[in-house]
Amino acid sequence: MASILKAILDWLRGLFWKEEMELTLVGLQNSGKTTLVNVIASGQFTEDMIPTVGFNMRKVTKGNVTMKLWDIGGQPRFR
Numbered sequence: 001m002a003s004i005l006k007a008i009l010d011w012l013r014g015l016f017w018k019e020e021m022e023l024t025l026v027g028l029q030n031s032g033k034t035t036l037v038n039v040i041a042s043g044q045f046t047e048d049m050i051p052t053v054g055f056n057m058r059k060v061t062k063g064n065v066t067m068k069l070w071d072i073g074g075q076p077r078f079r
Contacts, residue, residue: 019065029074
């Protein structure tokens with residue numbers, strides 16, 4: 001009986017308590033910002049990356065949390 005009540009409460013929390021976040025990753029060039037965004041989004045690591053020109057934005061949903069990840073390029077002209 002307690003597990004059914006807990007399941008109902010978890011379901012209600014999922015309906016009403018959703019989190020949305022916007023995160024901006026800022027750092028020097030070649031520091032791994034794009035790699036971090038790709039690992040969070042897809043769960044896969046790739047060594048072949050090209051430098052970010054300008055910015056990248058990815059929207060990732062994990063459970064009840066939705067994250068909008070902004071990856072800002074680290075070249076000197078963007079500082």
